[in-house]
Amino acid sequence: MGRQNTIYQFIGPSHTVQNVASAALGLGQILPIPPPAANASWVLEFWGPALHCSDVLGTKRNAIWRNIWNAFNSSNPLNGGQPTYPLLAWVPWSVVDQPSYFPDENETFDADLPFYRKDGYPILSSSTMALNTSATLFLAIMPEMLSFSLTGIQVEVDAPNATTLTFCDYKNASTVQDLNTTLSDCGPMPWQASAAFQQATLLRCDLASTSYSAAFRYVNGTQSIQISTNTTEQSPLVTPAYTVLGPEIPDDLNFNHTYSPPSIQNATAGRPKNCSTLLSDKQAHENLDKDCIFDPAVAQLLSY
Amino acid sequence: MAFNQLVQGSVTATFGEPINISTTIMETCLAQTDELAFLQNGTSMQYMEAARNLETAVNEVDGWAYPGLASTAPTGARGRLRSALEDVFQNFTLSLLAERTSSKTSEDRSLAEGNPC
Numbered sequence: 001m002g003r004q005n006t007i008y009q010f011i012g013p014s015h016t017v018q019n020v021a022s023a024a025l026g027l028g029q030i031l032p033i034p035p036p037a038a039n040a041s042w043v044l045e046f047w048g049p050a051l052h053c054s055d056v057l058g059t060k061r062n063a064i065w066r067n068i069w070n071a072f073n074s075s076n077p078l079n080g081g082q083p084t085y086p087l088l089a090w091v092p093w094s095v096v097d098q099p100s101y102f103p104d105e106n107e108t109f110d111a112d113l114p115f116y117r118k119d120g121y122p123i124l125s126s127s128t129m130a131l132n133t134s135a136t137l138f139l140a141i142m143p144e145m146l147s148f149s150l151t152g153i154q155v156e157v158d159a160p161n162a163t164t165l166t167f168c169d170y171k172n173a174s175t176v177q178d179l180n181t182t183l184s185d186c187g188p189m190p191w192q193a194s195a196a197f198q199q200a201t202l203l204r205c206d207l208a209s210t211s212y213s214a215a216f217r218y219v220n221g222t223q224s225i226q227i228s229t230n231t232t233e234q235s236p237l238v239t240p241a242y243t244v245l246g247p248e249i250p251d252d253l254n255f256n257h258t259y260s261p262p263s264i265q266n267a268t269a270g271r272p273k274n275c276s277t278l279l280s281d282k283q284a285h286e287n288l289d290k291d292c293i294f295d296p297a298v299a300q301l302l303s304y
Numbered sequence: 305m306a307f308n309q310l311v312q313g314s315v316t317a318t319f320g321e322p323i324n325i326s327t328t329i330m331e332t333c334l335a336q337t338d339e340l341a342f343l344q345n346g347t348s349m350q351y352m353e354a355a356r357n358l359e360t361a362v363n364e365v366d367g368w369a370y371p372g373l374a375s376t377a378p379t380g381a382r383g384r385l386r387s388a389l390e391d392v393f394q395n396f397t398l399s400l401l402a403e404r405t406s407s408k409t410s411e412d413r414s415l416a417e418g419n420p421c
Contacts, residue, residue: 013306016403021306024399025392028333028382031402051307051393053386083316086343089327090312124314129305137308141339141385146317201339203386214398227394240305 009243012128030225035218043215049135049238050210050229056138056202064113064140065197070104071115071122072196084145084196090114090138094127112138134237135207142200208235307393315343334392336382 013021023031056064072084092111093101101116101123103109111133115122129135211230218224311334313327323343334340382388 010305013309017306017400018309020399020403021310021396022328024396025307025310025332025334028392028395030395031399033398033402048397049393050397051390053389055386083318083324085314086317086323087315087327087329087340089314089329091308128308128312137311139311139385139389143342146323146342201385203389205389212397225398227398229394 010129010240030223032223033216033225035216035221035223037218038221039219041215041217043213045211045213047209048212049207050212050235051137051205052208052235053203053205056204060112061202063110064138064202065194065200067104067107067113067115068140068142069193069196070107071124074104074117074120074122084142085140086142086146088114088124088138088140088142090125091127091129092133092136092138093125094129097125097127112136114138114140129240129242133239135240137205139203139205140200141202142197144196144198144200207238209238210235307396311389332392333382334385334388337385337388338383339385 020031068085068088072082093113093116094111098109098111101118103113103116107113109116114124116125117123213228213230215226216223217226309328310332311327311329313325313329315327315330316324318324325343329335330340330343335344
């Protein structure tokens with residue numbers, strides 16, 4: 001009797017983790033952590049993920065502005081208006097989404113760009129987690145887009161040759177220089193598409209494995225936590241695991257419990273040795289016959 | 305991923321309509337950072353002029369320390385978005401410890417010091 005390997009797939013954070021995230025971000029503080037005594041202090045050192053954010057500059061910045069502009073320009077004004085985007089926050093497109101979405105002309109597929117087309121309409125990446133690549137989050141804040149939602153239509157209404165309610169032909173931008181082309185034929189006020197991105201912020205945040213040192217101090221139950229992270233050396237970027245291999249379920253149990261919970265294998269005698277590392281994604285598929293398992297509790301603990 | 309689910313999404317503005325917020329980032333403390341303060345009113349420009357936001361008006365009259373229910377911190381009072389993002393993620397990471405130890409009863413605790421955003 002051989003053993004069957006099991007591929008476990010990460011389908012999202014548990015409600016518990018999501019609740020913690022909502023509470024911590026809503027409050028803007030570390031949640032209360034019960035101390036062992038009203039007056040206590042200790043230091044906890046551990047490796048954990050940390051978010052490192054930086055401004056997006058250079059060609060990537062230009063490519064993202066152009067992509068956003070073209071998405072705005074190509075949205076259908078008859079279908080609920082032509083929205084502008086004062087704020088966009090997205091995760092790079094996942095590999096599984098890419099076959100269904102298409103780049104504009106003059107654009108090659110770059111998973112970092114926010115918009116691709118489906119049935120002709122721009123669709124914002126709805127990926128929630130980067131797969132097989134570093135965990136990255138982009139944020140674009142474009143305050144001028146808000147005022148542009150007002151002035152844009154004024155230009156259209158005042159267009160001297162407008163006979164129907166059509167929007168200005170702003171032209172798609174095939175190069176970043178196109179964003180700086182003055183648009184003088186669609187209204188009384190010359191206008192450049194680049195104006196939409198003045199005073200804009202474009203951030204890229206990556207998840208990095210980081211050495212934490214947290215000093216807990218409680219005085220009469222009042223919590224104080226001083227955190228320091230190791231920033232003296234380059235922290236390796238975290239690559240999320242979408243699937244992990246194991247634990248193996250013996251054939252006889254698998255037969256009776258097709259969807260056995262991971263704990264079922266714990267009761268089985270003769271279980272194979274533990275894997276020294278979690279095998280993820282491609283590794284897992286290439287090691288289906290590997291005679292080892294991981295502790296499901298470890299994977300649960302590492303899920304984030 | 306839990307963090308991303310709170311932050312990602314979009315805010316879109318269409319002429320003549322209230323701003324459409326398709327993200328929960330505006331429900332987090334990140335909304336009070338310098339960069340996102342311009343969205344705090346939740347209305348597009350023509351709406352701001354036509355219908356003043358009562359909360360904003362109250363703050364302007366009595367200052368942000370106004371003790372009533374409408375009292376809020378002034379927008380943009382929480383610093384830069386970049387550092388706030390890094391700090392709230394760190395707080396989130398540490399807060400997972402709270403969940404693991406939450407089975408213990410604890411009373412009379414105050415919140416952690418340090419408010420990144």
